[in-house]
Amino acid sequence: MNIAIIAPYKDVSDWVATFLQLDSTLTVEVFPDIHQNDKIEAVVLWQHPHGILKEFPNLRLICSMGSGVDHIMADPDLPKDIPITRIVDPRLTFSMTNYVVMGVLNFHRQLFRYLDYKKRKIWDMSNPEIDIQVGVMGAGQLGGDVLDKLKGLGIIALAYGNSPKESYPHPYFYGDQLDEFLQQVNVVVCMLPLTPKTVGFLNLTLFEKFQKGTYLINVARGKHLIEEDLIDAISAGYISGALLDVFQEEPMPPEHPFWEHPSIMMTPHIACITMYQAAVPQILSNIRNLLNETSLQNQIDPTQGY
Amino acid sequence: MNIAIIAPYKDVSDWVATFLQLDSTLTVEVFPDIHQNDKIEAVVLWQHPHGILKEFPNLRLICSMGSGVDHIMADPDLPKDIPITRIVDPRLTFSMTNYVVMGVLNFHRQLFRYLDYKKRKIWDMSNPEIDIQVGVMGAGQLGGDVLDKLKGLGIIALAYGNSPKESYPHPYFYGDQLDEFLQQVNVVVCMLPLTPKTVGFLNLTLFEKFQKGTYLINVARGKHLIEEDLIDAISAGYISGALLDVFQEEPMPPEHPFWEHPSIMMTPHIACITMYQAAVPQILSNIRNLLNETSLQNQIDPTQGY
Numbered sequence: 139m140n141i142a143i144i145a146p147y148k149d150v151s152d153w154v155a156t157f158l159q160l161d162s163t164l165t166v167e168v169f170p171d172i173h174q175n176d177k178i179e180a181v182v183l184w185q186h187p188h189g190i191l192k193e194f195p196n197l198r199l200i201c202s203m204g205s206g207v208d209h210i211m212a213d214p215d216l217p218k219d220i221p222i223t224r225i226v227d228p229r230l231t232f233s234m235t236n237y238v239v240m241g242v243l244n245f246h247r248q249l250f251r252y253l254d255y256k257k258r259k260i261w262d263m264s265n266p267e268i269d270i271q272v273g274v275m276g277a278g279q280l281g282g283d284v285l286d287k288l289k290g291l292g293i294i295a296l297a298y299g300n301s302p303k304e305s306y307p308h309p310y311f312y313g314d315q316l317d318e319f320l321q322q323v324n325v326v327v328c329m330l331p332l333t334p335k336t337v338g339f340l341n342l343t344l345f346e347k348f349q350k351g352t353y354l355i356n357v358a359r360g361k362h363l364i365e366e367d368l369i370d371a372i373s374a375g376y377i378s379g380a381l382l383d384v385f386q387e388e389p390m391p392p393e394h395p396f397w398e399h400p401s402i403m404m405t406p407h408i409a410c411i412t413m414y415q416a417a418v419p420q421i422l423s424n425i426r427n428l429l430n431e432t433s434l435q436n437q438i439d440p441t442q443g444y
Numbered sequence: 445m446n447i448a449i450i451a452p453y454k455d456v457s458d459w460v461a462t463f464l465q466l467d468s469t470l471t472v473e474v475f476p477d478i479h480q481n482d483k484i485e486a487v488v489l490w491q492h493p494h495g496i497l498k499e500f501p502n503l504r505l506i507c508s509m510g511s512g513v514d515h516i517m518a519d520p521d522l523p524k525d526i527p528i529t530r531i532v533d534p535r536l537t538f539s540m541t542n543y544v545v546m547g548v549l550n551f552h553r554q555l556f557r558y559l560d561y562k563k564r565k566i567w568d569m570s571n572p573e574i575d576i577q578v579g580v581m582g583a584g585q586l587g588g589d590v591l592d593k594l595k596g597l598g599i600i601a602l603a604y605g606n607s608p609k610e611s612y613p614h615p616y617f618y619g620d621q622l623d624e625f626l627q628q629v630n631v632v633v634c635m636l637p638l639t640p641k642t643v644g645f646l647n648l649t650l651f652e653k654f655q656k657g658t659y660l661i662n663v664a665r666g667k668h669l670i671e672e673d674l675i676d677a678i679s680a681g682y683i684s685g686a687l688l689d690v691f692q693e694e695p696m697p698p699e700h701p702f703w704e705h706p707s708i709m710m711t712p713h714i715a716c717i718t719m720y721q722a723a724v725p726q727i728l729s730n731i732r733n734l735l736n737e738t739s740l741q742n743q744i745d746p747t748q749g750y
Contacts, residue, residue: 232598233573239597240553243546249555252711259703261695266714267539290596291545292538389567397565405558408572 139425140177144169145184145203156418180425188213199428201421204412205230208332208359211443223424225417226279226436233410235283238327238355241381245325245353246270273298273323276330296323317347325353331444332359345371351378357409360385372401383409446483450475451490451509462724486731494519505734507727510718511536514638514665517749529730531723532585532742539716541589544633544661547687551631551659552576579604579629582636602628623653631659637750638665651677657684663715666691678707689715
């Protein structure tokens with residue numbers, strides 16, 4: 139089979155080598171050097187140029203190189219009725235979850251307060267903990283793992299999702315129960331998929347519903363957050379601080395106000411990185427499933443966008 | 445029954461009120477205003493003046509106000525054959541464990557590297573994680589909880605203890621298996637009890653056996669650590685950084701070199717604080733056990749010192 143990797147901003151040499159090492163019968167072409175368009179049956183995508191998929195008349199499978207598929211769904215010329223898969227990687231889950239737990243604990247145990255005390259040589263034993271209840275927005279595989287791990291640490295954590303669920307192992311809210319959910323938490327973790335419904339979901343109207351002094355963690359996508367609204371919400375006291383891993387513009391430009399904001403901690407989109415060692419076998423497995431006409435793993439529902 | 449609280453450096457008014465609220469038949473005297481010495485049957489201690497216990501001829505029970513009993517065992521005039529109990533508080537365990545997990549995750553996910561990047565406006569996505577294996581020294585109730593929680597997060601964690609154990613739910617090393625233990629870990633957490641055997645256990649001779657760049661967390665007692673040796677071990681590269689909650693001298697004096705050391709993060713002995721709400725009922729329960737001649741909870745073995 140011929141596949142094409144289309145990821146103009148990534149060095150994909152490790153991906154190509156791993157594909158060929160695991161299946162020497164494959165032909166792997168890498169954008170922009172794709173020559174046998176009509177032979178391509180599967181594409182492996184990360185931030186592909188919109189419209190390009192129309193150039194592959196025999197396309198049968200679209201694979202995201204990562205956990206998210208928003209970069210695929212954003213293409214207005216996305217071919218209809220071709221299955222789309224994403225990567226579910228235990229290592230990716232491990233990384234994402236432990237990053238979130240780190241952020242939760244640093245708020246709970248006031249790491250930044252004690253960093254400041256260290257600078258100022260202050261010894262103050264008063265009020266060593268902030269009591270927390272954590273609200274995780276996005277109750278999918280990643281959000282569910284965060285909820286499980288927080289519960290394991292004895293931390294109360296609640297979920298908010300898009301649709302009703304028959305049974306869920308954690309307190310679960312959805313749809314218009316948002317206000318009720320937010321009234322019970324003082325840490326909000328955004329792990330939502332990026333869909334037309336969730337773009338800009340983290341905005342001042344939402345923040346005004348937060349309990350005063352809520353801590354915000356965003357590990358989903360930069361486009362979930364209206365960045366100027368976060369600064370306003372911190373000034374107004376709705377939010378006491380934030381840990382952000384994703385931004386509207388990445389790399390974040392040097393003039394961005396977050397760099398110098400004392401209550402915003404950020405990392406350069408490293409909460410989880412999909413590793414080709416985990417991703418390539420999953421994509422290959424789905425290519426075989428396609429050839430054998432068996433069901434695909436981690437296929438997304440295009441009507442939901444995740 | 446008459447009891448005496450002897451804790452010269454603590455405000456114990458909440459303790460007294462809680463004792464009397466829960467058992468109005470008690471007589472509670474507070475050092476230094478103790479007048480009916482021969483009626484005292486139980487003492488509740490935190491850093492008591494050594495030798496004072498000889499003044500209570502009818503003493504039957506010695507209670508630590510906290511998890512540790514080293515402050516009691518250090519008294520050369522400790523009366524023989526009087527049972528000694530300590531506090532085991534789920535909330536105390538929760539606090540201690542989550543503090544340690546915070547420290548482990550901040551090393552694993554390099555929080556201090558990204559703090560530095562933020563100051564310098566650097567966007568660098570390379571090597572976002574340090575692979576870790578955690579070694580917990582002290583395999584008692586607190587250490588065991590840390591091991592359980594780390595395992596729950598998918599982090600490999602090993603225990604080191606004093607004596608052989610028949611069965612232990614984590615990889616377990618003891619005694620002269622110390623070198624073998626240290627070769628497998630790059631985060632060392634000290635949760636040892638403070639005994640004559642463990643005073644100064646964290647010293648340069650030990651650090652020289654660490655894997656290069658090991659991270660050290662001390663939440664046990666300040667006297668476990670030879671503080672100047674830590675600075676030397678960081679300079680020599682055996683240790684890459686440390687999170688310390690306890691110190692030889694507390695409050696830490698302003699001239700102490702840790703305040704300005706870039707690789708040492710510290711907090712003012714707040715990893716866990718025994719709360720009187722949890723501790724007083726446990727002490728009362730043991731007073732009743734004593735009166736009923738049933739076995740005591742959380743009695744320590746004076747030959748071991750914990």
